[in-house]
Amino acid sequence: MQLRFTKMHGLGNDFVVIDLITQRFKLKPHHIRKIADRHFGIGCDQVLAVEIPTQPDVDFRYRIYNAEGSEVEQCGNGARCFARFVRDKRLTGKQQIKVETLGGIIQLEVANNREVRVDMGEPQLDPKRIPFTADQQAADYALDVAGEQWQVGAVSMGNPHVVLTVDNVDSAPVERLGPIIESHPRFPQRVNVGFMQVVDRDHVRLRVFERGVGETLACGTGACAAAVSGVVQGRLDDTVTVDLPGGSLRIHWPGAGQPVIMTGPATTVFEGQIQL
Numbered sequence: 001m002q003l004r005f006t007k008m009h010g011l012g013n014d015f016v017v018i019d020l021i022t023q024r025f026k027l028k029p030h031h032i033r034k035i036a037d038r039h040f041g042i043g044c045d046q047v048l049a050v051e052i053p054t055q056p057d058v059d060f061r062y063r064i065y066n067a068e069g070s071e072v073e074q075c076g077n078g079a080r081c082f083a084r085f086v087r088d089k090r091l092t093g094k095q096q097i098k099v100e101t102l103g104g105i106i107q108l109e110v111a112n113n114r115e116v117r118v119d120m121g122e123p124q125l126d127p128k129r130i131p132f133t134a135d136q137q138a139a140d141y142a143l144d145v146a147g148e149q150w151q152v153g154a155v156s157m158g159n160p161h162v163v164l165t166v167d168n169v170d171s172a173p174v175e176r177l178g179p180i181i182e183s184h185p186r187f188p189q190r191v192n193v194g195f196m197q198v199v200d201r202d203h204v205r206l207r208v209f210e211r212g213v214g215e216t217l218a219c220g221t222g223a224c225a226a227a228v229s230g231v232v233q234g235r236l237d238d239t240v241t242v243d244l245p246g247g248s249l250r251i252h253w254p255g256a257g258q259p260v261i262m263t264g265p266a267t268t269v270f271e272g273q274i275q276l
């Protein structure tokens, strides 16, 4: 079948977005891998599917697939691209869009300056909800990584994140430790691995080795998880600029029981068709 798609990115974290409302097709893992392949397919970090909702009082269902083919709970950069896509394709005329994902309900708002504001919902810090093996919830945890002892934060934004603090992200051991921690036995559903440098109480630098992809130029849920972890550890204020290799996001989290608000750009690159 010939499928129309739109290539988009959020700060260089790139996506193939497919409207499965006006096109009827069942995406399987081997389709995702072909689409995401940067040599034999289109190439992207994640594939995003736009579907009709299954829950009442929700505008759309938003499904997220990592390049390796696995379906995941949440994607922050993808959520901003999703909002831009459904408005540009006139699938909705709404400014405020309510969307169901595997990781829960999120609220999207396309601002007039073309930035997108996303209510990402409440972060989960209970290890059982991340999931992460730990005796009890804490601001940070001792994690043995290939014989090295790291103090890490652990947060779920619907998807699991672990946050390491480093002196300088430019020299962070992303390539060496990212794959090891991604599959660490204490994260039964694997984990996205953030390397955070605290510049100031309202400014961090971050690199993320993403579960199912590898290092990406930006990670929206990773930026949220890093900000939450820094606030919980008493090192960050409630509004933080997160500088990622692909650009900056603004994250606001007033504290426990409150949602995380992420604001940033969403860019359309090209349209196309692919034979699956």
Ligand SMILES: N[C@H](CCC[C@H](N)C(=O)O)C(=O)O
Residues within 6 Å of the ligand: 013, 045, 046, 064, 066, 072, 073, 074, 075, 076, 077, 078, 159, 160, 192, 210, 211, 212, 213, 216, 218, 219, 220, 221, 222
């Ligand atoms: N790799 C992530 C999904 C994509 C998250 C990221 N692209 C974002 O912007 O949040 C996971 O396996 O949970």
